Amino acid sequence: MTIANLPLIAPTVPAPPHPTSPKLREAFDQFVGETFYGQMLSSMRKTVGKPAYFHGGRAEEVFQGQLDQVLGEQLAKASAESFTGPMFELFSLQRG
Numbered sequence: 001m002t003i004a005n006l007p008l009i010a011p012t013v014p015a016p017p018h019p020t021s022p023k024l025r026e027a028f029d030q031f032v033g034e035t036f037y038g039q040m041l042s043s044m045r046k047t048v049g050k051p052a053y054f055h056g057g058r059a060e061e062v063f064q065g066q067l068d069q070v071l072g073e074q075l076a077k078a079s080a081e082s083f084t085g086p087m088f089e090l091f092s093l094q095r096g
Contacts, residue, residue, distance in 0.1 A: 020088075020092055025088060028084060028087075028088050028091065029076065029080040029081050029084050029088075030073075030076055030077075030080065032076075032080060032084045032087060033072070033075065033076025033077075033079070033080025033084065034069075034072045034073055034076045034080075036076075036080075036083075037071070037072040037075040037076055037080075038068060038069065038072040041068040041071060041072060042068060045064060045068065
């Protein structure tokens with residue numbers, strides 16, 4: 001077999017990323033943002049001790065959990081897109 005008879009192999013060019021739907025990006029931002037901010041708020045609450053006199057007991061703890069959830073949702077809506085961009089690009093590349 002001579003060099004002239006070898007089949008030509010074209011260099012592989014990576015395919016352009018698949019177009020992603022805005023709904024997928026929104027769901028990704030929401031999930032990552034709420035998870036990140038939820039964990040952050042939970043960690044922050046653990047660093048603060050309970051006050052000696054004005055603690056609301058179990059009801060206050062439940063309310064704080066719900067408040068943290070709402071704050072996490074609002075923070076995710078406001079700013080999750082700014083730090084989830086690189087993560088979403090990697091996610092899109094892995095989806096192929």
